[in-house]
Amino acid sequence: MARKGVAFRMFSMALLLGIIASIPRSVDSIGVCYGMSGSDLPPASTVIGMYKSNGIKAVRLYCPDKAALEALGGTGIRVLVGAPNDVLSNLTDKKAAESWVHDNIQAYPSVSFGYVAVGNEVAGKAADNIVPAMKNVHSALDKAGLGHIKVTTSVSQAIVVFNEPSGANFSKEAKKFMGPVLKFLKRTGAPLMANIYPYLTYAYNTAGMNVSYALFTSPETVVKDGKYNYQNLFDASVDAFYEAMRKLDVSGVPVVVSETGWPSAEGKDATPENAKIYNQNLINHIRSGTPRHPSPIKTYLFSMFNENQKDKGVEQNWGLFYPNMKPVYKITLLGTTAPSPAAAPALAPAPAPDSLEEC
Secondary structure (H helix, E strand, O other): OOOOOOOHHHHHHHHHHEEEOOOOOOOEEEEEEOOOOOOOOOOOHHHHHHHOOOOOOOEEOOOOOHHHHHHOOOOEEEEEEEHHHHHOOOOHHEEEHHHHHHHHOOOEEEEEEEEEEEEOOOOHHHHHHHHHHHHHHHHHHHOOOOOOOOEEEEEEEHHHOOOOOHOOOOOOHHHHHHHHHHHHHHOOOOOEEOOOOHHHHHOOHHOOOOHHHHHOOOOOOOEEEEEEEEOHHHHHHHHHHHHHHHOOOOOOOEEEEEEEOOOOOOOOOOOOOHHHHHHHHHHHHHHHOOOOOOOOOOOEEEEOEEOOOOOOHHHOOOOOEOOOOOOOOOOOOOOOOOOOOOOOOOOOOOOOOOOOOOO
């Protein structure tokens, strides 16, 4: 992309200040995904400047984009970078993994890498490559003196089947690869990345679920699961991952929510108002954790911009901003109380379809 001038960058700063009103320096749990599937997005230097000037401390990159990584150098912004699905099979070769780490991690010594996500929502036969690739990337990072960078993978919410968290299990297909994945994460002290979208579960089952359960606005318990009470689907989904892991005899692997959000157009109840309510309530909520795990949940909002190169319809409308950098709606990362309209209780969620994917 062509780089814009100083006036363009100043304009972008002003626009971002309009959507994110106040970000305390102590907020470490919220990041924002930087998707690039758009033909008319601002240059990477401008976008990263928006993160920096507003104190956003974490970014998810789906690919090791050169312009973005150069812009991130020296900012202190924590980076979750993807080794995308199309390089997964290559990374099962040790030398190829070392080359990938050299070119995409070591080449940027001033970037604050926190995680490498090897694959995003990998399914089918390709899932057999996840663990060998993770092991090789992990070894390459260790060899380069970068063992502090955690190697993980990002999975879809659709791999966990549940009505209530205590009954959660990984799907039959997912069990084949999740056991080895979780053992690797346990051994290396890395988290599991999970893309969790209450909107997609709701849109799949609008007749059986009240939107309030997905939006964090239910006035009362919707799902009672033993001694645990759930008023929102996000908490139930996160705890379902923990329970599914427990049934594979794995504990102590934290869940990081690598994507979540709400669309603002082209879908059932996809409006700027609902997107604002969901994201604001999420931000206010994640510090307190879930009923089963009451500690802050590291979470990445999806996404920075609407992206016109995604499939037409709802997938193009998850951004905080339009490509011209005007806000779709305004939120604040400072924990405030968002509107909470009363609504009737919902039914337990059905499994959701696969969520969004980049690169």
